[in-house]
Structures are given as structure tokens and as C-alpha cells.
Amino acid sequence: MERRQFLVGAAALASVGLGVEAAQAQTSDSRARVVIAGAGAAGLALASRLRRAMPNATITVIDAKKEHHFQPGFTLVGAGVWSPAQVTERNVDYMPRGVEWIEAAVAEFDPDANSVVTATGQRFEYDFLMVATGLKLNYEAIEGMDVSLIGRDGIASIYAGPEQANASAAAIDRFIETGGVGLLGRPAGEMKCAGAPLKITFITDDKARRRGRRGAVELVYNAHNPAVFSVTPVNDKVTEMFADRDIAVNYSHILKAIEPGAKQATYATDIGDVTLDYDFIHVVPPMRAPDAVLASPLPWQDGALAADGWIEADKATLRHPRYPNVFAVGDIAGVPRGKTAASVKWQVPVVVDNIVAETAGRTPQAVYNGYTSCPMVTGIGKAMLIEFDYDGNLIPSFPFIDPLKELWVSWLIEEKGLLGAYRAMLRGRA
């Protein structure tokens, strides 16, 4: 570490200790009816902040889901270092007081009538609608794939849930023990935590090396386009690391079918379908909007984000351009990048500040710059803390941490820091 870097780091640390919020958060006395569709990371964080900022508003959260998953931890469960219990919590523990929670799924969005209908037939009218439904993992889009296959016949997938991530960890261990060809990759289209497929590749490589079995396993990463990551400096770094670690890369390979019995995977490529044999495969499903969103007028009507039903939203304010009292937050938002918990952390204050300003008669001014973060785990005990914006600029929060360097301190943030920060975010405190 250079002396200058050390001094910058020390100054930054000092600023953490001394920094005190200069201004009180703005509030609004509005009696608006706010409906939040979804009680995931975005939904709960919105509910918590809105409850404090709009004490007289009627806030209703609609979601049937009772369990809450700390999804950024799924990679660590898949690595075999965390248990499923460490990423499983209850929504009720984070539901703020004074918010009505309707334990039912949203079945219909009717933005022309300013209302939503639940699966139980209840209709809720709103003045503001926050769509925070999350997304749907579309395993069915891969022919032959089913969630029940995860953990069997060399099939892993850390996305489906904590138990499946745990089963994936066991599948990785068996693969390392028996050896053979391992296929990894990601789907085409928008996806949550686009770094996770790379992380699980690095983790598999690292675990094989630690057990002295790297020579027995061949790892192949199937990228969906001509790059392994959408941010150029990160792509260059990961490509270099893959080469150093003898991880082969096939570009423009999109998984379309698997045959679990034959252990074969078929990929759509520029030259037609290609079938590869495997002993282990990590499946990352295509992702799309939930059915209720897809069937509504809310998604983009054309363009790259239309097909999968992502909600049309201004990328700076997350406000729907055709329905100005509708906001899309979190995974469901049809904005570039941004399908991570870190994005939610920055999106929620922008949306809340703007609604509070609007209902208090002020001009909304908060802007979201596309911040997202990917603590790229590159092995057990090391990671690169990568943060970037809409334009692909690296925007490190900590000036003393090199985002493109494998560091233990970045792993420390991933393993010990993120869960607490995430919980604080759910309570609207971070």
C-alpha cells in the first residue's frame, strides 16, 4: 500500500467516525394511500422509510411470502461456508409498526384504476404504488431443467433458495471428489447479482485447489455474450484471472436444454446449437417479471427490457413514465443493471425522498445514479469489492480498497459486514 493510499484511507476512516448527518430527513404530513407490492428487500426498506417520513400516510404491504431470504448470502451457502439458517429470516420481524401487511400475493395490477387485486380477491386502491415484487426464476425456460433436480446428478444452482444453495455446495464437493468437466455460466437477459455465476466458478476452482484436486477437474465458463462481465475493467480482470486459473471460457453460449440422465447440456450459440458433456453443471435460470406484472400494462412496451416484462421506469427516479404515481424498485425495475440488494439500498431513499417532497409540495430532486455492488468472491477468504454505476464507472465507497484486487478485507465486508448492513437497510436505517 502506497503512503498516499494509506493516508487517504486513514482520512476516510476518520471521516466515518466524525461524520454526522447534517440535515434531518424530510417528512410529509400527507394522508396518501401508499401500496407496496412485495415484502422483499425493496418492499420492507420502502415500508420502513415511508413509515417514518410520512407518519399520516396509510401504508399497505402486500405479499404472501412469510420467509425472508438474505439472497446475497446464497453464494456463501453454495460455497459451503454458511448454513441455510444464516440466510433465512421472517418478514414479520422487519415489518414496521403502523404498516398493514396483507398476507396474499398480488394477482392483478390495474394502474388505470389506481388499484391492485390480491389472489384472495381483495382490491386495494392507492395514491402511490411501489412495485417491489422481485422477479421470477424461470427454470422452466431451460428444457429438461427443474428445481427438484438441484443437488442431483451433478446439477447445482445457488439461486433457487437456501436449501438449493446448500444442495449445490454438496454437489460441488462431490464433483471435486470425482473429477470431470464442470460447466458454469449465466443466462442471456437481465438477471439478479450478475457476479454470482463468476463467484461460484471461482469458488469451485478454489475448493478444488485446496483439496489438491484441481488437476482432476476441468472448468468451463459459458458466457452469454462476448464478455464475462458487463463492466469493462472487471471483465478484463476476470478474464485474466480465469486464464491464470486455467478456467476455459466459451463466449456467446446460452444454456437452452439439459439432459440430466445423459449429463449433456445444449447451448444456443452464434453457429447454432452446441451440446456439451458435463459431470457438473451450475445452472443459472433466465429471469423475468412475475406473472401479475407481465400481464399488466406496467412493463416496457418495446425495447430490450420488454420481453421479460421489466417495469418501465425512469432510470434516475424509478418513476413510471406512463403512470406517474407508480414506482418500480429493486429487481423488477426496468433499468440497466441494478438487480442487487446494494442497488435497493440506494434506490429506496431516492424514491422515498421524491414522494415525500412531492406530497409536501416541494420539487422532487433525488436522483439514482445506478449504483450497484458486487463483492466478487474469488475464493474462500478473498474477494474484490466491485461497485459501479449505470455507465460502468467503478465508484468505490472505500478509497483504501482497490476494487480490482483480491483482498481479505473485501471478504471481511462480504462475510461479516453485509448481513448487518442489509438488516439495517430493511429497517430503513442504512
Add this chain to the structure above:
Amino acid sequence: MSDFDLTTIYFILSESMGGWLWGFVVLAVLLLAAIVAGIMTLQKNGTPARRSLVAALGAGLVTTIIFTFLVPIWTLAGAGALAAPIDVLFAALFALVPDGVVGSAVFIIMAFASNRRVAAIA
């Protein structure tokens, strides 16, 4: 980083550590009170604090060095995970917690032992 104000840091620590946060606060207050009592005892007896202080700093330093290399194990990484000076710096910062406990304990023990010696001589 401007986002990390004291309130945010408190809530992140509180959510990360739960009841342990207050356990540490209580421990820190108790140790501080014992140190103050030790200093006052030394002053009352006219005994210089230098010997107790040097012993406390020595014990604290040894503890810091040992724990700097144990901190990565606490994060499920291997003892050899510290790859860069920034890693060592942060591990050492975390090791200051056991350093503080051990150093304080040594100071307190030395101070009160000195007090007992003075009392025995008198």
C-alpha cells in the same frame, strides 16, 4: 463513504452483533472504571503507574500480534488470508479489541497488586 454516519454505523453494528454489542459496551465501561480506580489507587499510594502501564502495553502488543493472524479464521478464511498491507491493517484494528481487554486486565491486576504490596509494607 459519506453515507456512513454515526447513526448508520450504530444500526449496522446493532443488527450485526445483536445483544453482543451491549455486552461489549458494558465490558468496556467496566474495564474503564477499573482502570480509573487503578490509577486513583496508584496515585493515592504515590506509586508510579509506569510499571503497570508498560506491562499493559506489552501484553496488549503481544495480544494484537497474535490476534491479527487469528482474525481471518474468525471470518472463515485461513490464517494466511492476509494478502496485502490493507488486510493486515484491518486485521490489526480488529485485534485491538482483545488487545484492549488484555491490556486493561493486566494494568488493573498490576495496579491493585502494587496497592497490596504498599499496604503490606505499611
